[in-house]
């Protein structure tokens with residue numbers, strides 16, 4: 269039987285605080301809990317927000333099980349940084365077997381590759397852009413072929429708010445670039461900027477499909493406020509124009525995620541709040557529809 273390759277989705281925006289990390293986590297949680305899918309999440313941000321959130325319990329104390337696993341993964345040189353370090357060594361075979369010393373099991377169906385501080389310094393080292401480009405593709409090949417790991421249905425990447433070597437490596441091979449925006453003045457300007465730079469940076473490689481959606485939607489009753497609706501129309505227009513003028517496939521999703529304070533605690537308490545389940549399920553339906 270042919271092996272089905274997983275769909276890969278990278279959450280990115282050059283703006284910090286728009287919800288990249290929150291959305292990656294909530295989608296991972298919702299998809300692994302409510303569909304028959306196995307999900308693997310990567311934290312590629314050297315600021316390590318997702319890793320830190322997962323390492324903390326609600327009270328702010330360390331999650332012992334994760335902490336022990338994390339320390340041993342660092343000690344055994346099985347982190348994402350070690351993988352990249354091995355990959356980038358010139359003229360050497362990419363020798364980096366992957367198993368559950370590289371991947372942490374959050375639940376049976378939701379698995380996780382944490383970030384490490386070393387990624388912070390990586391850009392300063394002499395990694396060559398083109399040498400690193402194939403890193404994520406090759407690493408995912410190892411994950412797919414490892415007899416110790418399950419076949420994942422979806423792989424989600426939480427990307428840093430900048431165009432790093434690692435984001436370049438992900439963006440040039442993923443199936444979907446997912447861009448959360450917020451209802452503010454930067455929504456349409458920021459979307460324009462990121463669509464243009466994605467095109468410029470990834471060329472001559474084909475650009476993956478791009479999906480943009482509104483996060484932190486201000487609501488009145490059960491609908492977006494007038495102001496948020498205005499920003500949604502503006503961003504939809506930017507996506508349509510970019511798709512028309514350039515060879516970009518950028519869609520503005522109809523589903524949106526409301527602004528809800530409860531989402532802050534979702535990662536540390538281990539669950540998407542009840543009132544956000546439906547919005548995330550709807551977003552996911554649109555994502556999979558767009559991907560297929």
Ligand SMILES: Nc1ncnc2c1ncn2[C@@H]1O[C@H](COP(=O)(O)OP(=O)(O)O)[C@@H](O)[C@H]1O
Nearest residue numbers: 284285286287288289290484526527528531532
């Ligand atoms: N839908 C939402 N409603 C309310 N707060 C949100 C929502 N999405 C994200 N946030 C909050 O916004 C802040 C930034 O989110 P984060 O996911 O860390 O953004 P990024 O990864 O883009 O920097 C966090 O405090 C997070 O809890």
Ligand SMILES: [Mg+2]
Nearest residue numbers: 288289313317
């Ligand atoms: Mg983040």
